[in-house]
Amino acid sequence: MTTPAVEIQARTLAGYAHASRLRQEHDRDWVLDHIPGEPGVLLDLGSGIGQLLQAALDRFPSLRQAVGLERSPHRIAEASERLESYGDRAELHEADLTAPGPVPYRADVVTMTSVLHWLYPTEERILAWAREHLAPDGRFLLTTYHPSRDEHGLGGEDDIVRDALTALGVRRADVPALFADGAVLPIATRTRAADELAVLLKGHFQIAAVHERDATVTVEDAGQYAHFHAATFGDYYGRLVEPARRGDFFAAVGEAARRRQEERGWVSHMPVRLWELTPRG
Numbered sequence: 330m331t332t333p334a335v336e337i338q339a340r341t342l343a344g345y346a347h348a349s350r351l352r353q354e355h356d357r358d359w360v361l362d363h364i365p366g367e368p369g370v371l372l373d374l375g376s377g378i379g380q381l382l383q384a385a386l387d388r389f390p391s392l393r394q395a396v397g398l399e400r401s402p403h404r405i406a407e408a409s410e411r412l413e414s415y416g417d418r419a420e421l422h423e424a425d426l427t428a429p430g431p432v433p434y435r436a437d438v439v440t441m442t443s444v445l446h447w448l449y450p451t452e453e454r455i456l457a458w459a460r461e462h463l464a465p466d467g468r469f470l471l472t473t474y475h476p477s478r479d480e481h482g483l484g485g486e487d488d489i490v491r492d493a494l495t496a497l498g499v500r501r502a503d504v505p506a507l508f509a510d511g512a513v514l515p516i517a518t519r520t521r522a523a524d525e526l527a528v529l530l531k532g533h534f535q536i537a538a539v540h541e542r543d544a545t546v547t548v549e550d551a552g553q554y555a556h557f558h559a560a561t562f563g564d565y566y567g568r569l570v571e572p573a574r575r576g577d578f579f580a581a582v583g584e585a586a587r588r589r590q591e592e593r594g595w596v597s598h599m600p601v602r603l604w605e606l607t608p609r610g
């Protein structure tokens with residue numbers, strides 16, 4: 330039996346350029362709009378397929394070095410291709426941001442978009458690292474997503490997965506225990522509440538400004554959402570079902586999203602924050 334495309338996509342996190350148009354892409358210009366002056370060095374943490382680095386290199390001729398740190402080798406490979414024409418101005422490193430090693434730069438700008446929740450509960454490490462690698466007058470631009478959560482800590486994408494699991498025959502009330510048994514920490518738990526996060530951030534930075542927008546995801550059909558889910562979350566939630574049922578799982582996620590779209594006019598919406606941070610003196 331051949332493996333369905335959506336399962337291969339989940340394993341390799343492929344198709345992100347297309348899928349991220351539904352949500353993450355909007356962070357890019359928002360963040361770049363808040364870079365002051367003419368930066369020489371930019372570090373992008375969790376740089377994915379290199380889209381922010383590319384947009385920054387195009388927008389700021391002053392950038393001598395745009396450096397991406399990313400864990401997924403598939404994404405690094407895609408980013409390398411995207412950035413090839415920029416020569417030495419672009420640099421990519423495979424790195425685990427939960428245990429980041431030093432790089433020989435003091436950056437004018439550090440960016441991190443749609444990544445921090447993956448580093449829970451050890452975010453302190455990357456915050457300390459960003460502080461150390463920021464020039465004294467530099468700026469750390471960070472975006473964070475804030476889905477509401479229920480009494481089990483589930484919310485945002487977890488809700489759509491809960492609908493999908495229920496459609497596959499799991500009792501709705503059993504879903505939180507299934508997450509716990511599968512060691513899948515709900516994304517809404519990984520995403521700290523804004524006031525809790527502010528306390529963490531203030532340990533390393535001054536909060537110069539906070540901006541907020543609403544990220545509303547709408548979808549044309551079930552297949553489009555299944556691909557968005559696979560490209561964004563990979564096999565993270567897929568672990569909740571046996572390998573033989575993964576194809577059914579992705580299809581059920583797509584179908585759950587389509588139903589929400591039909592009933593509510595959107596699949597999900599949540600506030601996104603852009604934190605403008607400067608080093609604490």
Ligand SMILES: C[S@@+](CC[C@H](N)C(=O)[O-])C[C@H]1O[C@@H](n2cnc3c(N)ncnc32)[C@H](O)[C@@H]1O
Binds near residue numbers: 448
């Ligand atoms: C939602 S994507 C965001 C990508 C990009 N920053 C954007 O805004 O489009 C999250 C990225 O963080 C990366 N990531 C997750 N955990 C990581 C870790 N521990 N170390 C390095 N990168 C990580 C993922 O591989 C993925 O590329």
